[in-house]
Amino acid sequence: MTILVTGANGQLGSEMRLVAAGSDDRYIFTDVVELPGVETVKLDITDLQAVRQMVLNNDVKVIVNCAAYTNVDKAEEDPDFCALLNAKAPENLAVAMKEVDGLLVHVSTDYVFGGDPYNTPCREDQKGTPTGVYGLTKLQGEQAIEASGCHYIIIRTAWLYSEFGKNFVRTMLMLTSTKPQLNVVFDQTGTPTYALDLAEAIYDIVNGRKYEGNDGVYHFSNEGVCSWFDFTKMIAEYAGNTECDIRPCHSDEFPSKVKRPSYSVLDKTKIKNTFGINIPYWTDSLKKCIKNLL
Numbered sequence: 001m002t003i004l005v006t007g008a009n010g011q012l013g014s015e016m017r018l019v020a021a022g023s024d025d026r027y028i029f030t031d032v033v034e035l036p037g038v039e040t041v042k043l044d045i046t047d048l049q050a051v052r053q054m055v056l057n058n059d060v061k062v063i064v065n066c067a068a069y070t071n072v073d074k075a076e077e078d079p080d081f082c083a084l085l086n087a088k089a090p091e092n093l094a095v096a097m098k099e100v101d102g103l104l105v106h107v108s109t110d111y112v113f114g115g116d117p118y119n120t121p122c123r124e125d126q127k128g129t130p131t132g133v134y135g136l137t138k139l140q141g142e143q144a145i146e147a148s149g150c151h152y153i154i155i156r157t158a159w160l161y162s163e164f165g166k167n168f169v170r171t172m173l174m175l176t177s178t179k180p181q182l183n184v185v186f187d188q189t190g191t192p193t194y195a196l197d198l199a200e201a202i203y204d205i206v207n208g209r210k211y212e213g214n215d216g217v218y219h220f221s222n223e224g225v226c227s228w229f230d231f232t233k234m235i236a237e238y239a240g241n242t243e244c245d246i247r248p249c250h251s252d253e254f255p256s257k258v259k260r261p262s263y264s265v266l267d268k269t270k271i272k273n274t275f276g277i278n279i280p281y282w283t284d285s286l287k288k289c290i291k292n293l294l
Helices: 011-019 048-058 079-099 133-148 168-178 195-207 228-239 269-275 282-293
Strands: 002-006 026-031 060-065 103-109 151-157 181-185 216-219 245-249
Touching (some): 002 011, 002 048, 011 026, 011 195, 026 048, 048 060, 060 079, 079 133, 079 151, 103 195, 133 151, 168 181, 168 228, 195 269, 195 282, 216 269, 228 245, 228 282
Parallel strands (some): 002 026, 002 060, 103 151, 151 216, 181 245
16 A cells, blocks of 8 residues: 655654654655655645645555644744645645545644643543634644545644654753753643654554544543643753753743643543554653654
């Protein structure tokens, strides 16, 4: 079977390359951005005809969409382009899969929530209440996929990090090794997600053909709960950056164009029960990632 991975040079796409390396299926890794030393097929997923052509020419039966506009603050100034990538492009992929009776695995976000104050883990059937353009366009992307009639697995995740690209862990590794003091918000709570763990979950679902008869929305992050402050403390500890004085602060001390979800813990019961997935605890995965980075 041929599987198309979009956004293959981002965090999650890069991890998908690693986990799919030993697969008997044929994987095509696409992106609009080419990286030196990495084989990438160029594909503009905002162009429906280009997507259709790619699918038909290669007999693609599954698309794993790792592509997205993820700059939460910049999205407020660039709503049209954000909507093109986060809402229209997933619709194109869904239409292309519907036409060949294929499957779209689409990665979404905890930012579809946030407008209502939650203090219990968010379930898949909770109403989306996004607070900004990014969350709104990701929710619109989900809705477009559901309306297309294609087979789909939508996986919402949160606080994604990896050895690749720009992310919170890599930023904090740098800051805690160079700054004597750092203030980090403690009033936003969630769960970090190691992109490799998410990639392995997606690969397991696709490789085992577990998706058959299981269309729907699912949640995936690592296990456990922490604040950004706690997350930073553990990053510094595992990296041996003990000189930096890390202090808790309130989120309103960092003015932002978008109100972040204050509690974005995701309930993962459904994905664990449906697909038999074991999810690592967040600190165990963080240790692995930092070991790879140092």
